[in-house]
Amino acid sequence: MSRKSNLTLIVMGLWVLALALAPSLLGNYEVRIAISIAMFTALALSWNIIGGFTGYPSFSTAAFYGIGCYVGALAQRSGVPAALAWVAAAAFVGGVSFALGAIVLRLKGHYFAIGSIALVDISRLVISSWGSVTGGGNGLNVPLLEGRPPEVSALVLYVMLGIMVLAFVTNVIVDRTRLGFGLRCIDQNEDAADMVGIDTTRYKIAAFVLSAIFPGAVGAVYASWVGYIDPTDSFDILTTVKVPVMAMLGGAGTLLGPVVGAFSFVMLEEIFWANFLEWNRAIMGAIVVVLIFFLPGGILRLDWKRILRRLSDRSKARSTDKGSAKE
Amino acid sequence: MSAILELSNVSRQFGGIKALNDVSFSLHEGEIVALIGPNGAGKTTLVNAITGVHSPSSGKVVFKGEDVTKQKPFQAARRGLARTFQIVQPFPRMTVVENVAASALFGGNPESIAAARDRAMEELEFVGLGHVAETPASSLTLPNRKRLELAKSLAMGPKVLLLDEVNAGLNATEIDVALDLIRRIAARGVSILIIEHLMKVVLSLSSRVLVLHHGELIAEGPPQEMVHDRKVIEAYLGPKFAERFQKEMADG
Numbered sequence: 166m167s168r169k170s171n172l173t174l175i176v177m178g179l180w181v182l183a184l185a186l187a188p189s190l191l192g193n194y195e196v197r198i199a200i201s202i203a204m205f206t207a208l209a210l211s212w213n214i215i216g217g218f219t220g221y222p223s224f225s226t227a228a229f230y231g232i233g234c235y236v237g238a239l240a241q242r243s244g245v246p247a248a249l250a251w252v253a254a255a256a257f258v259g260g261v262s263f264a265l266g267a268i269v270l271r272l273k274g275h276y277f278a279i280g281s282i283a284l285v286d287i288s289r290l291v292i293s294s295w296g297s298v299t300g301g302g303n304g305l306n307v308p309l310l311e312g313r314p315p316e317v318s319a320l321v322l323y324v325m326l327g328i329m330v331l332a333f334v335t336n337v338i339v340d341r342t343r344l345g346f347g348l349r350c351i352d353q354n355e356d357a358a359d360m361v362g363i364d365t366t367r368y369k370i371a372a373f374v375l376s377a378i379f380p381g382a383v384g385a386v387y388a389s390w391v392g393y394i395d396p397t398d399s400f401d402i403l404t405t406v407k408v409p410v411m412a413m414l415g416g417a418g419t420l421l422g423p424v425v426g427a428f429s430f431v432m433l434e435e436i437f438w439a440n441f442l443e444w445n446r447a448i449m450g451a452i453v454v455v456l457i458f459f460l461p462g463g464i465l466r467l468d469w470k471r472i473l474r475r476l477s478d479r480s481k482a483r484s485t486d487k488g489s490a491k492e
Numbered sequence: 493m494s495a496i497l498e499l500s501n502v503s504r505q506f507g508g509i510k511a512l513n514d515v516s517f518s519l520h521e522g523e524i525v526a527l528i529g530p531n532g533a534g535k536t537t538l539v540n541a542i543t544g545v546h547s548p549s550s551g552k553v554v555f556k557g558e559d560v561t562k563q564k565p566f567q568a569a570r571r572g573l574a575r576t577f578q579i580v581q582p583f584p585r586m587t588v589v590e591n592v593a594a595s596a597l598f599g600g601n602p603e604s605i606a607a608a609r610d611r612a613m614e615e616l617e618f619v620g621l622g623h624v625a626e627t628p629a630s631s632l633t634l635p636n637r638k639r640l641e642l643a644k645s646l647a648m649g650p651k652v653l654l655l656d657e658v659n660a661g662l663n664a665t666e667i668d669v670a671l672d673l674i675r676r677i678a679a680r681g682v683s684i685l686i687i688e689h690l691m692k693v694v695l696s697l698s699s700r701v702l703v704l705h706h707g708e709l710i711a712e713g714p715p716q717e718m719v720h721d722r723k724v725i726e727a728y729l730g731p732k733f734a735e736r737f738q739k740e741m742a743d744g
């Protein structure tokens with residue numbers, strides 16, 4: 166078991182290194198993709214704690230991300246240095262998710278899913294109606310990061326990678342400690358979890374908060390990068406659906422699943438954006454359908470050994486077929 | 493003998509239904525008490541009321557001298573008030589030993605996850621599941637699932653164990669094995685309240701029987717007396733059959 170988990174850490178380390186090399190080896194376009202991958206990997210890993218380990222289908226990612234955007238932006242506008250504003254956003258979102266979690270985690274299954282989507286809409290409504298502070302529908306300008314564009318992109322990439330690594334380490338720690346054990350019990354049978362002595366409410370709130378702080382930070386960093394935010398973009402329903410799809414695509418509840426899923430999804434999206442602009446959303450829908458029907462456990466849970474064996478059997482069969490046809 | 497678990501005037505309503513009505517009794521240290529009653533009498537509800545799954549609407553539950561009426565199930569578990577489920581509740585995608593380790597880890601107080609696993613292995617050996625420790629819990633046969641439930645509750649180191657029909661669905665040989673196991677649990681100093689439909693089990697294990705009917709305790713006493721008690725037979729068979737049954741018994 167420990168051999169396997171060490172392998173996981175090595176794979177992840179190499180992957181982070183590869184992404185970090187993008188600015189020195191590749192062009193601007195590739196760096197943007199690398200930022201996107203780091204961002205969505207961080208979001209998917211965060212979702213994994215509540216959606217994967219705990220089995221609570223949360224669609225709150227965009228709420229945390231959007232609140233992070235605004236807290237970061239407002240802090241920076243009032244003169245707080247960028248790095249501090251990002252940390253403040255994470256902390257603030259942590260606090261908000263603690264309060265909201267206590268309410269919405271009383272719901273289960275579909276009801277929880279709907280409640281968690283409502284959090285996105287409620288947050289957006291609050292931000293858009295509170296115009297005097299947030300600029301309402303007109304959005305907000307955020308002080309730009311200093312430096313030439315390539316330097317700024319490189320900086321944003323490193324910061325996003327930092328958040329992604331923190332989110333990953335959090336997953337590893339959760340996976341190995343009693344928190345993760347307890348969350349798995351809740352996932353598999355919440356009543357029984359309660360009955361063996363797990364304070365399910367506290368555990369679920371802890372998972373919800375851990376799944377919120379990194380998206381909060383990601384949102385704040387993103388706001389600093391693009392220099393302008395508005396409610397529609399910050400609280401995007403598509404983000405909130407994409408992130409769980411990514412985690413499930415790779416394998417929810419595993420350590421590398423969200424990493425593989427975010428990467429595959431971003432790459433697919435790039436390819437389809439480039440080639441069939443207006444089909445983008447249809448393709449996302451298709452992925453969801455394929456996931457449900459063919460890949461319920463995600464890419465990492467496929468029985469790769471069996472698939473490879475079958476493929477090699479088939480190619481062997483074909484070559485012997487050819488052989489017998491000749492005779 | 494002092495009471496380790498004491499219920500005073502416990503009632504529990506579900507909407508208009510009084511599933512428990514003014515139930516009072518106590519369980520003494522080291523005792524095995526049987527709780528019997530026809531289907532729907534409120535036996536499972538009583539276990540739920542004691543362990544905080546459905547807290548009493550009124551009345552009081554005292555465990556080891558402490559008022560625990562309003563406790564949550566996880567608090568009951570940590571206090572040493574364990575129960576098994578009538579419908580077994582494993583963590584299906586964990587191995588058998590992980591299932592029990594979860595109980596040991598959260599319900600007991602081991603130093604580490606590894607220590608909890610060791611503890612779990614001991615309990616699995618104790619209930620006779622050592623050989624299937626590493627198999628998935630979902631692959632167990634019914635008798636083994638019942639034993640897993642027992643191992644899970646034992647791993648928390650309970651003082652009181654509430655057993656909700658742990659023998660239902662077992663055949664005669666399996667029941668003999670289960671009886672022996674329950675006796676060995678009692679020998680560890682665990683006080684037991686056992687819900688049971690099988691008279692053989694009631695008669696051979698318990699020193700005292702409580703009879704629940706329509707949410708009320710209608711009789712209490714030694715098992716031999718209870719099986720001949722008019723009110724008890726009526727509860728199970730209805731008044732007409734009870735009369736005939738007693739006549740036949742009297743006639744030999």
Ligand SMILES: Nc1ncnc2c1ncn2[C@@H]1O[C@H](COP(=O)(O)OP(=O)(O)OP(=O)(O)O)[C@@H](O)[C@H]1O
Pocket residue numbers: 506509511529530531532533534535536537538578
């Ligand atoms: N959660 C609940 N909500 C509503 N009614 C309930 C609930 N739990 C139990 N009841 C009702 O309370 C009564 C007692 O049920 P309970 O399950 O305690 O009976 P029981 O004695 O355990 O029966 P059995 O021998 O079939 O297990 C029944 O009328 C049942 O319908």
Ligand SMILES: [Mg+2]
Pocket residue numbers: 535536537578
């Ligand atoms: Mg019952």
